[in-house]
Amino acid sequence: MPFETQLSRCADLVEARLTRLLAADKPAPDQASRGFQPTYRLACAMRHAVLGGGKRVRPFLVMQSAALFGVPYEQSVTTAAALEAVHCYSLAHDDLPAMDDDDMRRGRPSVHKAYDEATAILAGDALLTLAFEILCHKATHDDPAIRMELVSSLARASGWAGMAGGQQLDLDAEKIADASALTIDNILHLQAMKTGALILFGCTAGTILGGASQDERRAWIDYGQNLGRAFQISDDLLDVEGSQKTVGKAVGKDDNAGKATLVSLLGVEAARAALAQSETDAIAALDRFDDKAEPLRGAARYMSRRQK
Amino acid sequence: MPFETQLSRCADLVEARLTRLLAADKPAPDQASRGFQPTYRLACAMRHAVLGGGKRVRPFLVMQSAALFGVPYEQSVTTAAALEAVHCYSLAHDDLPAMDDDDMRRGRPSVHKAYDEATAILAGDALLTLAFEILCHKATHDDPAIRMELVSSLARASGWAGMAGGQQLDLDAEKIADASALTIDNILHLQAMKTGALILFGCTAGTILGGASQDERRAWIDYGQNLGRAFQISDDLLDVEGSQKTVGKAVGKDDNAGKATLVSLLGVEAARAALAQSETDAIAALDRFDDKAEPLRGAARYMSRRQK
Secondary structure (H helix, E strand, C coil): CCHHHHHHHHHHHHHHHHHHHCCCCCCCHHHHHCCCCCCHHHHHHHHHHHCCCCCCHHHHHHHHHHHHCCCCHHHHHHHHHHHHHHHHHHHHHHCCCCCCCCCEECCEECHHHHCCHHHHHHHHHHHHHHHHHHHHCCCCCCCHHHHHHHHHHHHHHHCCCCHHHHHHHHHHHHCCCCHHHCCHHHHHHHHHHHHHHHHHHHHHHHHHHCCCCHHHHHHHHHHHHHHHHHHHHHHHHHHHHCCHHHHCCCCCHHHHCCCCCHHHHHCHHHHHHHHHHHHHHHHHHCCCCCHHHHHHHHHHHHHHHCCC | CCHHHHHHHHHHHHHHHHHHHCCCCCCCHHHHHCCCCCCHHHHHHHHHHHCCCCCCHHHHHHHHHHHHCCCCHHHHHHHHHHHHHHHHHHHHHHCCCCCCCCCEECCEECHHHHCCHHHHHHHHHHHHHHHHHHHHCCCCCCCHHHHHHHHHHHHHHHCCCCHHHHHHHHHHHHHCCCHHHCCHHHHHHHHHHHHHHHHHHHHHHHHHHCCCCHHHHHHHHHHHHHHHHHHHHHHHHHHHHCCHHHHCCCCCHHHHCCCCCHHHHHCHHHHHHHHHHHHHHHHHHCCCCCHHHHHHHHHHHHHHHCCC
């Protein structure tokens, strides 16, 4: 089965699960008629932020790696949905005027354009909170110690030392007048936090759910770190080379902002070489695993060749 | 010991714990000199949002109720700190221009005024995330099942069916042209979500940590619901009657906005009567507990008589 088909099948499964998790009661008629709709507008904005789009790369990583450790489908799809809720919260907040100020996301209006800024902030807050609530469900795993490890790991990946901290660094970096003051190490560090940490969680959640050995976990961390790097370099390349129609959001923004990226520091050719190296290293990290890891090797190849 | 002294001693303990939990490394000199400060600005904003102010009512509720069930100090202060982190994240977000647009908080500039909007959004996000990370610490409780119940309970109290949902309702309510279209039930429902849910968590966290019986839990839920109502009515009364200097933030905002509150619907006198009834009911809920519950009875009295 081609990689894109596998990815899209997984996306459908996660979409269905997220739809169920985000189902909320319609307002009672007497309240709706008064214009007072308990949680209804917020739930709609949350669904807008999450449903109907996205490649669902992070959920794919959870479900495929979990399958390698014999994790039941119910557990991996629930964990995948929680991770995607965190990812979508971060998009809703990053798109805000005070942050990256993006009107479009996945070819549709971003949450604050479809609703308003306050609702976009609250929808993001509520999605982040919901992710942790989902991980507490028994469906995630029977053993509370395992659920606890997932909550702890996702919180560290998303918080001040992970995704949120990386987004702050990214905003700070834009304010540095001389972009060349940033070193390649600075940028790698920033990207490892901003996008790498969540991808790494996606690659290691299966080892937590499946009780993998320390050795196996190390292999997945190695894979996840290289995959995250490949993802970010390809994202930076797309920003320079992609078209808005293909990518589904504004492109050329980093370049126009004079923002330092690996591409601006290394040039396009060297960035392509670094991308190829990350792909090779990610695939090599899975050497010990047999054919069942092929979808994950496919993910590494996909990262370096994607057009959007 | 007078109630205010008890409250302020507890605030000092929680402040010390939060200071420790929010301690982050200073940037490495070579990075600082380049203007690139990993997580430093974000950590500063998080500390601004949390430290150096606040009555710490919610932590007080956790620690006093936990003490009744013989919960060790280390566990209750950690849980109290997590709850306060959630409360302070909600203040940082609520103060944003897109939400309540408040420049002052606790007599100091709100986070977006002291830093900027993007940083205030991220600091709130990171504080919410940190709260769940803190609850995962072993210091919170040895048993992961207990930690799990705390995470789950705090997530439900803060999310779309709790605090975040209540804030959305509150914003929606302001947009209803005819404020009298809102019923008292609508307002009670809104306030139970917006502020009541987190106070209720504060009142029940001790029963989770201490393994209280179902009967005892019900008593604390009864107490917490009445206390939350008292807190909100007194807040609405202060908005009408308080002075900015005493309260430490802008007052008269609800009234100027033509916003429906229990006070605007019932009038000041009837609101005062409802407040007194909530105080009485909260105190009655603790009838079965002996003198050790006195600080919690004090909290109920304090709610209805506070000047800020």
